[in-house]
Amino acid sequence: MAAFIKRFEQALRDAFYEHADINQLSLQRGLPASVWTRIMDVVPLSVAIPREYGGRGCIVKECLALLSAASYESLPLSLTFGINIALFLEPVAKYANEEVKGPIFNRFLTDQCMGGLMITEPDYGSDALNMRTSYQQEGAGYHIAGTKHWQGLTGQADFWLVAARSQLPNGELARDIDFFISDNALPTQQIKVERLYNNLGLYMIPYGLNTIDIHVPAQQRLEPESTGIKMMLDILHRSRMQFPGMGMGFIKRMLDEAVNHCSQRMVGSSNLLALDSVQFQLSRIQSAYTICSAMCFRSSQISGIQHNLAVEGLEANAMKALVTDLMQESAQLCLQVSGANGYKISHIAGRGIVDSRPFQIFEGSNEMLYTQIAEMVLKKMKKGKETNLLAYLATFDLTQHAAGHFKKPLDFTPGDVLTQRKLVDLGKIISRVIAGSYVLAIADRGFRDDLVTGCIENIRMDIAHLVSNLYLDSRSQVIDDYVSGSDWLSFT
Numbered sequence: 404m405a406a407f408i409k410r411f412e413q414a415l416r417d418a419f420y421e422h423a424d425i426n427q428l429s430l431q432r433g434l435p436a437s438v439w440t441r442i443m444d445v446v447p448l449s450v451a452i453p454r455e456y457g458g459r460g461c462i463v464k465e466c467l468a469l470l471s472a473a474s475y476e477s478l479p480l481s482l483t484f485g486i487n488i489a490l491f492l493e494p495v496a497k498y499a500n501e502e503v504k505g506p507i508f509n510r511f512l513t514d515q516c517m518g519g520l521m522i523t524e525p526d527y528g529s530d531a532l533n534m535r536t537s538y539q540q541e542g543a544g545y546h547i548a549g550t551k552h553w554q555g556l557t558g559q560a561d562f563w564l565v566a567a568r569s570q571l572p573n574g575e576l577a578r579d580i581d582f583f584i585s586d587n588a589l590p591t592q593q594i595k596v597e598r599l600y601n602n603l604g605l606y607m608i609p610y611g612l613n614t615i616d617i618h619v620p621a622q623q624r625l626e627p628e629s630t631g632i633k634m635m636l637d638i639l640h641r642s643r644m645q646f647p648g649m650g651m652g653f654i655k656r657m658l659d660e661a662v663n664h665c666s667q668r669m670v671g672s673s674n675l676l677a678l679d680s681v682q683f684q685l686s687r688i689q690s691a692y693t694i695c696s697a698m699c700f701r702s703s704q705i706s707g708i709q710h711n712l713a714v715e716g717l718e719a720n721a722m723k724a725l726v727t728d729l730m731q732e733s734a735q736l737c738l739q740v741s742g743a744n745g746y747k748i749s750h751i752a753g754r755g756i757v758d759s760r761p762f763q764i765f766e767g768s769n770e771m772l773y774t775q776i777a778e779m780v781l782k783k784m785k786k787g788k789e790t791n792l793l794a795y796l797a798t799f800d801l802t803q804h805a806a807g808h809f810k811k812p813l814d815f816t817p818g819d820v821l822t823q824r825k826l827v828d829l830g831k832i833i834s835r836v837i838a839g840s841y842v843l844a845i846a847d848r849g850f851r852d853d854l855v856t857g858c859i860e861n862i863r864m865d866i867a868h869l870v871s872n873l874y875l876d877s878r879s880q881v882i883d884d885y886v887s888g889s890d891w892l893s894f895t
Contacts, residue, residue: 407445407459408468414445415476425477426749432606433559443515447473447484451492456508461496463645464703470648471699475656478758479607481649483517486555486608489642491518491564495584497708498625498634503584507562518562520638521551521594521613529767531580531635536615537570538581544620547583550613553765557611558596561587564625565594565615566635580631584623591618604757633713640712643723643766644705647698650726653759654695657733658688660751661740668742675740684736690861691729693854697841698722700848717779718801720772721834727762728769734759773830774823780833781817790816796836805839809863812870825873832869835862 418441419425428434450465452458459465466488474481495507495518510516524534536549547567554563563585569577585592599611627634662685665675675681702722706712712719734755738745745752763769780795789795793813796802806813813836817829839862846855 404462404465404468407450407465408472410445411447411469412472414442415473415480418442419476429477429606429749429754433609434607440515442480446512448487448492448511448517451488451496452508452511453496456505457512458508461493461708463707464699466645467648467651467699467703470645471652471655473652474649475652477607478649478653478755479605481652482555482605482762483608485642485645485649486519487517489645490520490638491560491562493641493708494520494564494582494625494638497637498582498627499584500622500624500626502622507584510561514561516561517556517559518564519554519556519560520564520566521554521615522566522635523553524550525552525612529771531566532578532632534566534568534580535576536565536567537576538567538583539570541618544618545583545624547585547615547617547619549615551615552612553600553610554613555605555608555610557599557609557613559609563587563594565617578632580635581627582625582631582634583619584625585617585619586623593617602761604754605761628711633711636713636716637711639766640715640719641706641708643719644702644712644715646723646762647695647702647726649762650695650730651699653730653755654688654691654733656751657737657755658685658692661685661688661737664741681740684740686857687861688733688736689854690858691733693842693850693858694729694838694862695726696850697838697845698726700845701841717776718837720767720776720830721801721837723766724763724769724772724776724830725834725838727759730759730762731756770827773827773834776830776833777821777826780829781819781821784817785819792817792832796833802833802836802840804843805836805859808839808843808859809836809866812863812867815870815873817873824877828869828872832866835866835869838862 418438419428422441423435423438428438447469449458450469451461454460470481470485470488473484492511495504499507522531522534524536526535527533534549536547536551538545538547547565549567551565565583565585566580567583568580571577585594587593594617595614597612597614599609602608602610625634665681665685668675670678705715734752738750738752738756741750741752744750747753748757783799784790784795787795792815793806793810796806796813813832821829839859842855842858846852
């Protein structure tokens, strides 16, 4: 694995520093074909193809290492690979008909193909269960029709997994969801791009609006182990558990850039590292680095395609929401200590802020995921007839390793009825205790003690702040007719 990742890293250096200038590339849409070719010549997507089809075996730690290496240089590139790996190749490896796997994987290995996933629709967003894209059986295949948008790699992917619901005889749509493979090389399976969006950041990745009116053979329908909804949850939860791979290299780059700048930037007779506030800011990025490392360690153990993750929403949500918050915070801190230079789109921190921001939104907005985390834990507490959060987390398998490190702030009763804003805070608290358990688990395997100690201290501080928010009686609401009586000029 190490030799493969080194070849990939060398390809990135050649493509972004020798062949072209990554700082200039960051200002344009897409990548030149010659840059793509140099990167894809090392066949990076082979990490997500089973060995029996010529790939490297769908080994999670290799997938995460590849994503990390990519995100150290370019977060959009890492997301491109993340889309291909988690949202196309792994689902095909696990759920596709054996008849279609070989030809698809062969084209990825030899023709530098790409694939993506189509779920989101203009009128439904995260409400995937009410999607309107439908399919009907026609002869030996299916006719699929509908509209999808905000799919990464719009107009660029060669293959798509398209989510749709069966149209019933009465015209209604079935509750369950199915997935179909479309091959853009075939006229009957081509998905029409209505328009591309002018997305803010992630310039390398095209997003847009797609119209679907395709016919696919029966063997291109994925085969769920039970229901289509559970298959979708398995796919999405596995994808969320690979977010730490994309976060790993990105956060490490923010840390390296920030430390390097602060070491060289002189203020008076000393450098920026002599300032206590700078030490605190850098410790926050270093804590994010430690948490993300621990998440990668955990994900490599539990998120392989041999596992069904349909019911692992709590852990998947906690990983995705927290690591993406840490990515954004790390970029903000790196920019802050970089001063005016950081406020350039050609600066790694400047574009890092813009590129990492949508990670907090797509695949479930973080507010929604934190709410779900809190609701799941409260439901478990109610079932176990436990009202004290510390008492419950001290026995819960995902948190028991760390709960004792945060005894004082966690020793309270959340209550039965919380507003959504309080549920979000509670979800943030729980996700950080889960992350603390990950950190202690990797510490048990020899991860360096000083990083662990500093990380646990930062998590303790975060939890204390969030718990204090729970006690605030915040009921502020939007006032629709706020203009009346609020013009400051009238009071002068």
